[in-house]
Amino acid sequence: MSDAPARPRAEPQPARPRAVTRPARPRAVTEETTLTRRLLIATAIGFLALFVMLPLAAVFVEALRRGLDHYLATFSDPDTQAAIRLTLLVAAISVPLNMVFGVAAAWAIAKFEFVGKSLLTTLVDLPFSVSPVVSGLVFVLLFGAHGLLGPWLEAHDLQIVFAVPGIVLATVFVTFPFVARELIPLMQEQGTSEEEAALTLGASGFRTFLTVTLPNVKWALLYGVLLCNARAMGEFGAVSVVSGHVRGLTNTMPLHVEILYNEYDFVGAFAVASLLAGLALVTLVAKSVLEWRFGDALGQSRLH
Amino acid sequence: MSAAAPARAPWFRLRQPSALPGFCPTLGFALLYLSLIVLIPLGALVLRASGLGLDGIWQVATSPRVRAALEVSFGVSLAAAAVNSVFGLLVAWVLTRYRFPARRLLDAMVDLPFALPTAVAGISLAAIWAPNGWIGGLLAPLGIKVAFTPLGIFVALVFVGLPFVVRTVQPVLADLDRETEEASASLGATRRQTVFRVVLPSLLPAILTGFALAFGRAVGEYGSVIFIAGNLPFRSEIAPLLIVIKLEEFDYQGATVIASVMLAIAFLLLLTINLIQAWSRRRFGHV
Numbered sequence: 084m085s086d087a088p089a090r091p092r093a094e095p096q097p098a099r100p101r102a103v104t105r106p107a108r109p110r111a112v113t114e115e116t117t118l119t120r121r122l123l124i125a126t127a128i129g130f131l132a133l134f135v136m137l138p139l140a141a142v143f144v145e146a147l148r149r150g151l152d153h154y155l156a157t158f159s160d161p162d163t164q165a166a167i168r169l170t171l172l173v174a175a176i177s178v179p180l181n182m183v184f185g186v187a188a189a190w191a192i193a194k195f196e197f198v199g200k201s202l203l204t205t206l207v208d209l210p211f212s213v214s215p216v217v218s219g220l221v222f223v224l225l226f227g228a229h230g231l232l233g234p235w236l237e238a239h240d241l242q243i244v245f246a247v248p249g250i251v252l253a254t255v256f257v258t259f260p261f262v263a264r265e266l267i268p269l270m271q272e273q274g275t276s277e278e279e280a281a282l283t284l285g286a287s288g289f290r291t292f293l294t295v296t297l298p299n300v301k302w303a304l305l306y307g308v309l310l311c312n313a314r315a316m317g318e319f320g321a322v323s324v325v326s327g328h329v330r331g332l333t334n335t336m337p338l339h340v341e342i343l344y345n346e347y348d349f350v351g352a353f354a355v356a357s358l359l360a361g362l363a364l365v366t367l368v369a370k371s372v373l374e375w376r377f378g379d380a381l382g383q384s385r386l387h
Numbered sequence: 388m389s390a391a392a393p394a395r396a397p398w399f400r401l402r403q404p405s406a407l408p409g410f411c412p413t414l415g416f417a418l419l420y421l422s423l424i425v426l427i428p429l430g431a432l433v434l435r436a437s438g439l440g441l442d443g444i445w446q447v448a449t450s451p452r453v454r455a456a457l458e459v460s461f462g463v464s465l466a467a468a469a470v471n472s473v474f475g476l477l478v479a480w481v482l483t484r485y486r487f488p489a490r491r492l493l494d495a496m497v498d499l500p501f502a503l504p505t506a507v508a509g510i511s512l513a514a515i516w517a518p519n520g521w522i523g524g525l526l527a528p529l530g531i532k533v534a535f536t537p538l539g540i541f542v543a544l545v546f547v548g549l550p551f552v553v554r555t556v557q558p559v560l561a562d563l564d565r566e567t568e569e570a571s572a573s574l575g576a577t578r579r580q581t582v583f584r585v586v587l588p589s590l591l592p593a594i595l596t597g598f599a600l601a602f603g604r605a606v607g608e609y610g611s612v613i614f615i616a617g618n619l620p621f622r623s624e625i626a627p628l629l630i631v632i633k634l635e636e637f638d639y640q641g642a643t644v645i646a647s648v649m650l651a652i653a654f655l656l657l658l659t660i661n662l663i664q665a666w667s668r669r670r671f672g673h674v
Contacts, residue, residue, distance in 0.1 A: 214607025288408035317504025
């Protein structure tokens with residue numbers, strides 16, 4: 084409702100001098116003057132252009148600085164290809180895991196009333212407030228050579244940190260809340276009456292979930308998975324701590340960007356970065372489309 | 388909420404009765420997964436830190452290099468969060484109140500810092516603000532160096548923190564009742580008085596929450612900062628980077644102490660945000 088521009092009051096206006104070409108609409112009391120409004124809009128656009136759009140544009144400009152051939156050459160490097168494959172693998176493991184968790188946690192938290200519910204909800208959000216570097220560090224402290232379980236892992240010839248399992252664990256940690264925090268508020272809003280009706284009509288619990296609950300939350304689920312995936316593929320800090328940076332083996336795309344950059348291969352670094360930026364753009368577009376088309380089906384929590 | 392209470396309900400129960408199935412398996416799985424992925428690893432950090440004792444923690448935390456890194460991290464993060472509060476409010480205001488071309492595009496772009504991987508943002512910001520970059524090149528003749536100084540850290544932290552303020556303020560601003568503004572105006576207030584005395588006070592909890600969120604994110608930020616910071620010890624070295632350096636030197640104790648200090652701050656911030664929101668619910672009836 085408040086979206087609609089406030090209507091001007093029907094007050095008798097003193098005759099305006101002819102110099103004003105457009106028939107000026109009288110300013111409503113809840114509006115700023117045109118000058119103020121234009122200044123504010125210009126400042127906002129300027130600020131966003133400077134701090135948000137310029138960095139995005141720079142990625143593509145720098146990547147194509149030496150022409151398309153140089154740009155494409157980066158991707159024929161086997162180390163780059165290995166980094167892309169590892170990133171896809173890590174996302175393919177961690178996103179489904181967090182999706183299953185998100186659905187299970189949302190079912191328990193949103194559909195039932197139990198003691199300690201708000202504590203559990205807070206704990207689900209916890210990884211968001213932990214620094215990425217600390218998220219990586221905890222796994223080094225747990226599984227590293229000097230960690231709590233380090234000696235035991237070594238005795239059984241298992242390697243977690245500085246290997247792929249550590250990267251997956253760190254990624255799962257940092258992307259942990261994404262799906263759950265999309266689903267919980269929405270499913271709480273929707274209540275339990277539709278599921279109860281399905282059960283009364285004789286559907287099994289699982290069937291109720293598949294045919295009643297899931298269709299109700301599918302767009303929010305997709306939204307959460309989208310954000311979860313973007314973060315899983317782009318995570319840098321946490322993965323950097325547990326990866327060990329072995330080229331071709333434990334290097335994800337963001338880590339590969341860092342290595343190329345530190346070797347002064349700027350075109351290569353920005354070329355890999357442009358793929359990640361492309362992923363970010365696709366995510367943003369998909370997210371915006373979901374918000375515009377299915378805004379109501381996403382619930383009210385648009386806060387990340 | 389779900390089922391009607393039976394005639395004689397016990398005064399305390401762990402779970403309200405419900406007709407829906409699947410409580411135990413889903414809660415059990417959620418708790419197990421939460422423990423394995425989040426609680427036990429964080430517990431390992433706390434255990435390790437408690438093994439050092441308060442004296443040990445204090446000693447490491449006040450050693451000159453660690454103290455300098457913490458000061459840089461907190462100082463610059465505060466500055467960036469403050470700037471984000473002002474400009475984030477402005478952007479949220481413009482996006483909610485005004486209609487202009489490309490508004491939706493601008494609205495979508497606000498989320499870019501969430502979506503763009505931090506390493507990508509880092510090298511890109513470094514390229515722009517370096518002395519030979521697009522903006523760094525304009526500032527260099529004026530004698531202003533941004534990249535590879537604390538100012539560079541500030542730029543990176545403004546980038547990562549912006550969406551937190553905008554996305555916290557925006558929904559509150561959209562829900563704000565226009566009638567209070569009309570009432571204020573009809574009582575003779577100028578537009579400026581209405582904005583500063585009527586609108587802004589009711590936005591204050593959202594702005595503070597956004598500030599705390601942006602600050603929390605900024606303190607922990609790593610990827611976008613290290614490329615532009617220059618990483619000079621005592622000058623432009625941030626706390627998360629020092630954790631990585633300590634780890635590379637196998638100084639697990641040092642890394643643990645810095646991490647625990649940062650974790651403690653994160654908890655304090657979480658508590659603060661909850662308090663702000665509780666206060667806001669009491670005072671304004673909305674978050």
